[in-house]
Amino acid sequence: MLMPFAHISDTHLDCPGSSDFIKRLHREVRDPLENLTCCLQELAARKVAFVLHTGDMVHEGDAGDYAILRRLFDKYLPGVPVIAAMGNHDHRAAFREGFLGIPSPGDEDFTQEVVLDGLRILVLDSAKSGLIGSVSDAQVDWLEERLASPAPRGTFLMMHHPTVCEHPAMALEVSPEFSSLVENSDIHAIFTGHTHSNYNGFFAGKPLYTADSLAFGMLYIQSEVIYTSRSSYNLCWLDEQGRVTTHNQLLYPEVQVLQRKSVAQMIQGLPR
Template identity: 30%
Template sequence: MHTCLLFSDLHITAPGETIIGLDPADRFAGALDQALTTHPEARHLLILGDLTHTGHPEEYARLRTLLADCPLPVTATLGNHDNRAAYFAAFPEAAQDGDGFAQAALDIGPCRVLLLDTLDESGAHPLHAGYLCDTRLDWLSARLAEAPDRPTLVAMHHPPVRTGFDGMDRIRLVNDTALMALLNDHPQVRQLVCGHVHRAISGNRAGLAWSILKSPCHQMPMLLGAEGSGHSTDDPGGYGIALLTPDTMILHAEDVAPARPVAHSSHS
């Protein structure tokens, strides 16, 4: 069994700037420390976009400092709060697909993980919505075709599914139908994991299991049907733990608590 840590929606700000009174850098640092401490067996750290809050170079520089001592390989992709040029300027060694997108194919143990870059900087679609252009979809198709026997996890920022939060659903992946048709043509794809909504959610679309991660910083309150995408609450932050085996993919959602009680086993 191979373990990967998954984070999304860090929203790192410049020093001194907060989101609903929370410092995203402090929240991410605490969550990452907890994840690394409790899962020393982890093989990789995946970050699924919205690395920063405004895409400014100062924010990426702060993120680089936060990741400097991470003992794991780190692979990230981008979300709607990111800036692709600023990201690659701060992380010139970061994984990309050869066409300038933050996409990567990782073979971890018996499984394959494909990260997709859904940041839309074209201006042709609703602000903050995600999009996968033909170039990115062609890259995905090629990566799927070259490893048809490897159980595959696909990770991205924008969900290609509706969640019941109307405002967030309006800024999901714009071309969700095209992506799902491609994924459903490849039975080795076992799981889809996304961010963007800032809440732990899971479901199934056309036979494919999907999950959405919480943010380590601020969360989406339970306001089903709500319009708008700016709803936030200071509920505990969270992250994901993916367990990869040849037979199954298990995704745990873990909250970050300021004090963690010691677990005791009991028998009755």
């Protein structure tokens, strides 16, 4: 039997702490809250079993902003598990308090293990180094411990930064040990975000799926980044053999150019 689920990313809900640059992008496209609401209404009709959110949930928000996000999921997808990873515009303490409703131990890495009907979902925190991203040795050790025994339905790995993407400047650098660990595991698929660009590839022999942003799109053409009005998410299915099928669901397919930046400008000066 196929298990339907959704992979969404980079919702960037507007917050008082959002930069002027992001606020202007949202004015020129659409309110990201409306985009997410539309997405959740579609997912409710699809009766998805769970949702993977690969980070940048709210843009520099506080606990109250994450609480708004939590209420939105609860309204449209009551009882549906939402598993989230930290993005470079998320705040760990605010997320733990507002979205998870638990006391925050501070800014320590947010890693998580969730098991749903025999499927193990492991969440890494790649966002401690900001735009570029990294996975600490401690997280690799944590991952190795959990992958030592296979899960009944295998494992999903998720994090914000992709290990493979269209522009090397946006890719996560990982160690040979990390690559070997992933390759020799029961991981069925890797789910990431960050690039605002839908991409399917392979890393260490495993399928890697990077979801579009639900807020705005980004095109990478040589040394230039072009911000666009594209918005979408991935509707996915898991079969009994652990194979994943994904379909990119466009909310707003038009690719209207909003702004251009060099990759160097984005890395050095993109406001958080």
